Amino acid sequence: MRADMPQCDVASPARTMQRLFDSLTQQLGTAWKPTVLRPRRGHAYRCRCGRPVFFRNSLCLACHTELGFDPERGTLLPLVPGPFVSTWMEAAAATNGASADVPLYTRCANYDSAAGCNWLLPLAAPAAGRSPQLLCRACRLNRMIPNQAEEAGREAWAKIELAKRRLVAQLLALGLPVASKLSEDPQRGIAFDFLADQPGARVMTGHGGGIITLNIEEADDAVRERNRAELHEPYRTLLGHLRHEVGHYYWDRLVDGTPWLESFRTLFGDERASYSEALRRNYEQGPPHDWVDHYISGYASSHPWEDWAETWSHYLHITDTLETALGFGLDASDVELESEPFGADALETAFDPEATKFLAFISAWVELSALLNELSRSMGQPDLCPFVLSRTVVRKLHFVHRVVRGQGAG
Template sequence: MPSSALLPASRLTDLRLQRQSLIAGRSYRCQCGRHVFFRNTLCLACQTPLGYEPDLAQVVPLKPGAEAGLWQLFGSADGGDPGASYRRCANFETPAGCNWLVPLDAPVPSAQSLCVACRLNRTIPDLSLPQNGVLWGRIETAKRRLVSSLLALGLPVRSKLSEDPQQGLAFDFLQSLPGGPAVMTGHADGIITLNIDEADDAKREHMRQQMHEPYRTLLGHLRHEVGHYYWDRLVAGSPWLIPFRQLFGDERADYAAALQRHYAEGAPPDWALHHVSAYASVHPWEDWAETWAHYLHMVDTLDTALSFGLGSEQVEIDFEPFTSSALYRDEEGEEISFLPFVNAWVELTAVLNELSRSMGAPDFYPFVLSVDAVRKLHFVHLVLRQRDAHADR
C-alpha cells in the first residue's frame, strides 16, 4: 500500500492532499463522529471501544461480537467488513497497552493472540522491575507507530520468530545490568536490539548531550535501525547495490574502523553538504539508515498534517525550493512526484520549528537538508517505489 509520498504528485502539491487519499493518516473518527487518535482504545465522547485495524490502517469503533472477547466493526471503517470478527491483541492489558486488533481468522503464531506488531518481540524487559513496565509501554507506543508506517508503505513486516525465520524481523528490548556488559542499540541479521534506557527521558537526554546530537527519540532509533534491516532486504544483492555505492559509498569499507574514527575525530567539517546528519557521515550503511529514518519522519509527519487538513494556504514561508537538480535520477514524473513532497516538508518544518520555539522547546526538526541529502532521500523514495521485484526475495 503506498503512502502519500508515493502517490501521484498532484495529490501532494502544496499540502492539499485530501484525507481520503491518505494511507498513513492519523486522523480517525468514532461512530459518533468525534475525532479519535492512533493510541485511543475508547471514545471519551460516547464510550465506544476502539481498536487499530492494521490492514485498514484505521482506528475503528467496535461493538461486541458473538462471543465474549470478540469484537466486530461498527461498519464505519472504509473498506472494512462489518461481519468480520476480531480479538484484541494479547498485550492490550499489559504495560504495552496495545490497542491493535487481530482478525479471528488470522493464523495465531503462539499460544497468545498477538497482533502483527507485538509478535515481532523476541525479548521484552523484566517486568518484575516496576519501572520497566513504564519503559516498555513507551517503547511499544513508538514501535506501533513504526510498524503502522512500514505496513502503509507496503513493506514486508513478518516475525522472525513465527513467520519468516530467515528474513523476518524481531526486537530485543534489553537492559544493562550492574557489572554486566553494556547493551548497545543496533541491528544484526533481522534482530533489532534497543537499550531500554532510551525510554528513560532523563537518560536519553543525557546521552543526546554527550553525543552532541540535535535529535534523539525512541521513534528515531527504531526508524534508523529498521533502515539497516531493509537495506538487507531491498538493496543488498539487488540491482540497486551498484547505484547505492555510487551515491552513498562502498559499504564494504571497514565498519568498525569507520566507527572508531568517527568517535575519535568527529564528523568531517563538510558533513552537512553531503549528509542528512553528522552520524550519517560514519559509513555508507549509517548514511543509508539515517536517510531512511528521515524519509520515514517526512512521510509520517506530512501524512499526519494532511490528514488533519493542514494546507499550504495556511503557511506563509518564503524559501528557495529544491528543483530537478536535486533529484537522484531525473525521470519523467519525478518533478511532480518527489519534489513537491520534499518542498512541502521544508515549508512545514519551518513553521513547526517556530511553534516549538514559541513554547521554549527544542526545534521540531533541527536539520537543514542539502542538495546531496535530498538526492539520497530521492534514492530511498525510488527504492520504495520499485521495491516489488526484491521485497519478497
Template sequence: MPKCRACQSAPTGRQARAPLPSLRARGTLGISRLGALRRPTPQPPVKPLLPNTPSGPAAPPLPLLAGRNYHCQCGQPVFFRNSTCLACGTPLGYDCARGLLLALKPGPQPGTWQEWAAPAEPVEAGEGAPLYKRCPHLSSPARCNWLIALDDPQGMCRACRLNRTIPDLNNPEQPDNGELWGRVELAKRRLVSALILLKLPVASRTSEDPQRGLMFDFLRSPTYGPHVLTGHDTGLITLDIEEADDAKREAVRQSLREPYRTLLGHFRHEVGHYYWDRLVAGTPWLEGFHALFGDESVDYAASLQRNYQQGPPADWPQHFVSAYASTHPWEDWAECWAHYLHMRDAIDTALSFGLSVDRFNLEFMPFTQDALFPPGHPDAQEFLALLNHWTRLTTLLNEMSRSMGQPDFYPFVLQPDVVRKLHFIHRVVTSAGCTQGAGQLPPLPPLPAQTQSQS
C-alpha cells in the same frame, strides 16, 4: 558483512541467546548542529493567502498514507494510542491493514469485535464487516490497542508478534520496566504502522519468516553489569529500554551534542539497516547505492574508530544529513531512511488534520529536478511535491516550536546531496510495495515467539 553493534552485554537467564557477531554501532538520528531545514536567505513574514489567491502552478497530489485523524462513533476526536474513547467509553482498536482506529462493538461470537458501523444483523460468510480479536497485550503494560483479524492464526497483532524478548516485568530491582516498555511499544507501533502503510515487507522472524523477517529484543542493563547497546544485526533490532527514560535519554543527547534523540528516531534508524539488507543488498539497487552513499565494503569497525578519534569531516554538512551519517555508507543510508520516514509520517499527519502550508505564503527556494537522482525520473514531480511541502511545513513548525521556547521541530539542513539520497530511498520504497526484496539473510535458530528478559 560487518554488522551494527547491538547488545554487547552478556545476557543471563532467559534473556540469553546464541552469540551474535559484532553489530553496527548505534546511530541516533541526526548529529547536525545546524538549526534550519535548508539555510535560506532572510525570510519575509509568513503571509496567509486570501481565498482564491493564485499561488503558482498546481503541484501534483502528495503521495499520502492513511492519515492520523480519527474520530469515535460519538464524533469526538480519538488518537492513535487510544483503546477507549474518553468521551463516551466506546472501545477502540487499530486496524493496521486499513490504517484506521475503529470504534468497536462486540461481535457475534464471544471474544470477537466488529466495527461500530457494521450491520447488526448476521451476514453471509465472506460478506459484511470483518471480525476482530484484541491483541493480548492490551491488558499488559504495553497497552496495545491493535486488532487481529479473526482468521489470523497468530496469537499476537502484527506489531507485538515481532518481539523476541521483552523486559523482565517481575524484577524488583527494576520496578519501572513495565512503564518503560509501554513507551517503547507505543513508538514501535507507530513505526510498524507506517511500514505497513508503505507496503513494505513486515513479518516476524520468530513466527512468520525465519530467514528474512524482523524481530526485536527489548533489554535493560543489569544494575551492576555490562551496558546494553542499541543496534541492528541481520533482522534483529536490540533496544535499551532506558532510552524510554526521558531524563536519561536527554542526558545522553546533550553529552553527544545531538539536536535530536527519540525512541521513534532510534526505531526508524535501526529499521533502515534492516531494509538495506532486505531491499538493496544483492539487488540492482546496489549500483545506485554505491553512486550516492559509497562502498559498503569499506571496513565498518575501522570507520567507526576513525569517527570516534577524529570526528566527522569538516564539510559533512554539505553532503550528509547528520555528522553520524558520514561515518560509513550503511549509517548514511540508515540516517536518510529515518528522515524519509519522518517526512512521510509527519506530512501525512499534518494533512489529515487539515494543516496545509499551501494556504500560507512561505517564500523559499524550492528544490528542482536538478537535486534528484536521476533528475528526469518519472516520479520526479511527485517526490518534489512531497519534499517541498516538507520544507515549508518544517519551516512553519520550527517557528511554532520557537514560539513555545522549545527546540526546533526539525533541526536539520537538507542539502542537494541529501535530497538525492532521499529520492533514491523514495524510489526503493515505492518499488518494494508488497514484493519481497531479493537480498537473502541467513536463517537464525528456531526461537520462542516471545520471552521476558531476566536481567
C-alpha cells in the same frame, strides 16, 4: 548501529501495497496548495460519536466506545461487541450491514499488558497444524521484552511499544515487507530485543541479522537527553532509534545483493570500508567540517551504512509528519514562506516517472518543517526539526524513496 554484516537473499516481498505515498502525494496536490479553502477535517480518526480519537486510543473518552487499530486497513475503528466472547465488530459495519457478513476481530493478547496494545487481529480459523495467532502484527515481532516483574521494566515497555507500533503501522502502509522472524519468516524476517544493562554487560542499540536491539534506558527521558547532549546530537527519540535501526534491516533486505547496490555505492559510498574503523574515527575526530552539505546528520558521515540508515529514518519522519499535518487539515495557506524549491538537479535520477510528485513532497516538507520550527521557537524550545536538506541529501532521499517504491526489484 549495525551489529554485524548479514547477507540476505533477495526475494519478492510478501506485500506490494503502495498506498501511503500515493495517498500522500494526491493530497499534497489537492490539499496542500488548495485553490479554494476547504473545511477542516480534524484528525483522520473519528469515533462514531464524531469526536476525534487518536492512534494510541483504545477507548473514546467522550462516549466510551471501544476502539481498535486495524493494521491491514491502517485505520482506528470504533467497535461494538461481536456475537462471541472477546470478539468485536466495526461499529459502522455492524450498523449498516447484516451482522453475519461483518468481519470479526479479536484484541491483541498484549491489550491487558503494560504494553496496552490497541491493535486488532481478524478472527479466522488457524492454518492446519498451527495454533491460532494471539499477537498482532506489531507484537509478534518481539523476541525479548523488559522484565515485567519490575515497575521500571513495565514503564519502559509501554513507551517502547507505542513507538514501535507507530513504526510498524507506517512500514505496512508503505507496503514494505514486515514479517516476524520468530513465527513467519525465520530467514528474512525481523525481531526486536528490548534489553537492560546487566552488571558488566552493556547493551548496545543496533541491528544484526534481522534482530533489532534497543537498550531500554532510551525510554528514560532524562537518560536519553543526557546521551543526546553528550554525543552532541540535535535529535534523539525512541521512534528515531527504531526508524534508524530498521533502516539497517531494509538495507540488507532491499539493497544488498540487488541491482540497487551499484547506485547505492555511487551515492552513499562503498559500504565495504571498515565499519569499526569508521566508527572509531567518528567518535575520536567527529564529522568533517562540511558534513551539512552532504549528509542529513553528522553521524551519517561516519560510514555509508549509517548514512543510509539516517537518510532512511528521515524519509520516514517526513512521510509520517506530512501525513499527520494533512490529517489535521493543515495546508500551505497556513505557511508564509518563500523558499527556492528543489529542481530536477536534486534528483537521484532524471528517469523517475514520479519525479514531479517527489519534488512536491520535498517542497511541502521544507515549508512544514519551517513552520514547526517557528512554533517551537515561540515556546522557547529548540527547533523541532533541526535538519537541513542540501541537494545531496535530497538526492539520497530520492534514492531511498525509489527503493521503497521499487521493493528491491531494481
